[in-house]
Amino acid sequence: MSHAIETDRIYLRPLTAADATADYAAWLNDPEVNRYLETRHTPQTIASCAAFIADCNNDPRSHLFGIFLRASDAHVGNAKIGFINPYYRTGQLSLFIGDKSQWGKGIAGEVVAALTAYGFDQLGLQRIEAGCYAPNEASLKIFERAGYRREGRFRSHVELDGERLDVIWLGILPGEPAA
16 A cells, blocks of 8 residues: 555555544543643544544645554554745644554654655755744654754743743754754
8 A cells, every 4th residue: 555655664644534533532632642732722523633634635735644553554643744835835844643552662753754854855845844842852852853953942932731831943954964
């Protein structure tokens, strides 16, 4: 089976309405999974997940993918290059691993590397950005290992658990080496 993007352990393919499952909605409602996701502000349902998939699929500035394990075809999370600016050829990469049994196994790093290459090689982007809450050290390390550089800090930009937090902004350009 051919997929849009493949690595040794995972593949990414565009999501469809059929991918909006109870498990997907449950991931987004899990406080551990959504801790650093903006979706935490609104309860998610199968219908809201399906609407999000449809919105992304109908937006030429957004490329939404499900993350699937090659060994089992299990859907374990999502990744997106969105906010694509066709004039400046820039985009923003975001992702989450919803299946907590897959945390800490390097899957997010594979996704960032593969989706970054896709953004440059297939979409013709000249810059890809990502943002992380400052305490989210795991995500920061993943992006930095993939070659992203810290470029800015938005002080007191978000609120989590009643505390104001900074957001770190990262970017990568074509040809910049991974760390």
